[in-house]
Amino acid sequence: MSFLSNLSIADRGRCFDVLTEVAHVRTHLDLVNWLRGDLQHFLPHDILVAAWGDFQRGAIGHEIVSALRGVRTAQASMSGLGCGLQELFAHWSAVNKQPYVTPAERLNGVLGLIPQHGPFQSTAPIMRSALVHGLRDLRGEQDCLYVVLSRQAIPEKTGAAAMSALLPHIDMALRQAALPSRTAAQGSVVPAQITISRHGLDQAAPENGMTGRELQIMQWVEMGKTNQEIGTILDISTFTVKNHLQRIFKKLDVYNRAQAVSRLKNSHYAHG
Numbered sequence: 001m002s003f004l005s006n007l008s009i010a011d012r013g014r015c016f017d018v019l020t021e022v023a024h025v026r027t028h029l030d031l032v033n034w035l036r037g038d039l040q041h042f043l044p045h046d047i048l049v050a051a052w053g054d055f056q057r058g059a060i061g062h063e064i065v066s067a068l069r070g071v072r073t074a075q076a077s078m079s080g081l082g083c084g085l086q087e088l089f090a091h092w093s094a095v096n097k098q099p100y101v102t103p104a105e106r107l108n109g110v111l112g113l114i115p116q117h118g119p120f121q122s123t124a125p126i127m128r129s130a131l132v133h134g135l136r137d138l139r140g141e142q143d144c145l146y147v148v149l150s151r152q153a154i155p156e157k158t159g160a161a162a163m164s165a166l167l168p169h170i171d172m173a174l175r176q177a178a179l180p181s182r183t184a185a186q187g188s189v190v191p192a193q194i195t196i197s198r199h200g201l202d203q204a205a206p207e208n209g210m211t212g213r214e215l216q217i218m219q220w221v222e223m224g225k226t227n228q229e230i231g232t233i234l235d236i237s238t239f240t241v242k243n244h245l246q247r248i249f250k251k252l253d254v255y256n257r258a259q260a261v262s263r264l265k266n267s268h269y270a271h272g
Contacts, residue, residue: 003165014038018166022173028065031177035170036067042162045148046127047071049081050174052137052144055089058082059233061223063174068125088132089145099133099160099167129154133163135171146170210264214248217241222261 004012018038025034035048046068053060060082064073092100127149134145146167148154210218213234220230227241234241249255252263 003161006161011041014041018042019169022169022176025173025176028177031065031173032067034173035065039166043131043148043159043166044152044154045131045150046125047149048170049085049147049149050144051081051085051089051147052140052142054233055086055143055145057232058086059225059229060085065174085145085147088147089134089143092132092134092145097134099131099163101154101156101159102130102132125151127151131159131163133160133167135167144171210248210251214244214251215264217244218248218260218264221245221257222264 004015007015018034021034021037025031035045047064047066049062049064051060051062062073062081062085064071066072088102092098128151130150131148131154132145134143136142137144146163148163216234217230220233225233227238227245231238231241245257245260248260252260254260254263
């Protein structure tokens with residue numbers, strides 16, 4: 001039967017409260033508090049890793065959410081996570097895109113979360129198990145993978161059922177939360193990504209503003225992707241990306257990528 005049908009009456013009420021609270025998630029702190037609240041009763045975990053993009057080509061973005069000290073996106077390195085996330089995604093695809101539990105050995109080997117050597121270095125305690133599930137973002141035309149990490153053993157059956165039922169709501173909460181500015185290892189502040197408004201994507205027209213494709217390209221530019229990487233992600237040639245950027249620079253009256261990102265952040269196409 002379904003996840004809800006196996007819950008007690010009291011737990012159904014608690015689950016309803018958890019799902020209702022998603023609508024109130026607006027900030028990163030709201031997200032952390034929601035994940036650390038009653039959701040833990042159904043899906044106990046210490047770290048949430050969210051990843052999105054083209055996993056086969058390795059063009060992946062990621063966000064890490066945790067109440068653990070020092071376990072933040074800025075402290076993680078994609079060189080440490082990228083290959084592991086690709087492998088987890090490949091396994092998820094191989095099991096018909098069903099949630100699955102990864103044992104501790106697989107977790108430490110694949111994600112490299114051993115404190116002395118992992119992307120979180122000495123700040124992260126050793127995780128005992130991970131629960132993996134994903135979904136397909138049809139509008140964004142990209143895959144999304146979610147990994148919840150726990151210092152406790154996650155029961156396969158109940159964990160998978162909870163993840164399957166709750167993942168759409170976790171995904172919604174993450175998309176609603178405004179990401180804080182992140183501090184890079186060298187101490188500089190990394191600005192939050194450009195957030196394109198729905199109005200901007202729908203109303204932009206080639207003759208009087210940015211097109212949807214141009215806004216999409218600028219999102220990847222802001223993330224530091226090269227023309228070649230953007231072409232791979234969007235399945236277009238590097239030459240086409242370059243042509244788009246030239247038109248973008250002209251429309252924004254700028255001379256380079258950094259100026260274009262700065263101009264967009266202060267335009268009507270962005271919201272925060």
